Amino acid sequence: MSTTLPPEAAEAAARTREEVCALHAELPRWNLVTWTSGNISARIPGTGLFAIKPSGLSYDDLTPQSMVVCSPDGEPVDGDHAPSSDTAAHAYVYREMPEVGAVVHTHSAYATAWAARGEPIPCAITAMADEFGAEIPVGPFALIGGDDIGRGIVSVLRGHRSPAVLMRSHGVFTVGRDARAAVKAAVMCEDAARTVHLARQLGPVEPLPAEHVDALHDRYRNAYGQRSSDQ
Numbered sequence: 001m002s003t004t005l006p007p008e009a010a011e012a013a014a015r016t017r018e019e020v021c022a023l024h025a026e027l028p029r030w031n032l033v034t035w036t037s038g039n040i041s042a043r044i045p046g047t048g049l050f051a052i053k054p055s056g057l058s059y060d061d062l063t064p065q066s067m068v069v070c071s072p073d074g075e076p077v078d079g080d081h082a083p084s085s086d087t088a089a090h091a092y093v094y095r096e097m098p099e100v101g102a103v104v105h106t107h108s109a110y111a112t113a114w115a116a117r118g119e120p121i122p123c124a125i126t127a128m129a130d131e132f133g134a135e136i137p138v139g140p141f142a143l144i145g146g147d148d149i150g151r152g153i154v155s156v157l158r159g160h161r162s163p164a165v166l167m168r169s170h171g172v173f174t175v176g177r178d179a180r181a182a183v184k185a186a187v188m189c190e191d192a193a194r195t196v197h198l199a200r201q202l203g204p205v206e207p208l209p210a211e212h213v214d215a216l217h218d219r220y221r222n223a224y225g226q227r228s229s230d231q
Helices: 007-024 087-096 109-117 125-133 148-157 181-204 212-222
Strands: 039-044 049-052 068-070 076-077 102-106 163-167 171-174
Touching: 007 039, 007 049, 007 181, 039 076, 039 087, 039 181, 068 087, 087 102, 087 148, 102 163, 102 181, 109 163, 109 171, 109 181, 125 181, 125 212, 148 171, 163 181, 171 181
Parallel strands: none
Antiparallel strands: 039 049, 039 102, 049 068, 068 076, 102 171, 163 171
């Protein structure tokens, strides 16, 4: 299937396809996926469309042109491949959470182990307070293929500070204002899952006090990193 997008949409789609394709390389780089599992999608600015990884293609074979452009309902409108089997879930998130610019799905080992247990990852280290501002929550079990996964993601993350959710017995879904932010959340989720798991092998792990989590999260959001000269 391939169609011709209007020139303005085609230009925006080309830029988004390039970004989404390039960021897919980060998933195997950080050991977040195996074989062809996992996917990234991102909104195409000014169009109402989004671009997502094709279903079942090797990461080594991905190109910007192989990314599939989909409608708000998750229907493919431009591309030569079938989109990811998680497309309906991504589309549901975009429809219900307009602040979300990208969605990432991984099966990273440690975080998926927590998902298999149906257990949230407690906010027990400062890096978690920084990035997630809370525990990493668990979403309901849902079958792949329809929008049930998307419904579960939205029901958990709407109003929650965490950009990551562990969908029970499935894996990790993260959201972000853009694709890079959503990928970063997936990387940090696996790092937190591994660290807290290792800590629990040594004994009980206590979550950080809520006031410390709030302070750390605020500092990270508003003071960490380089600031522009007019701030």
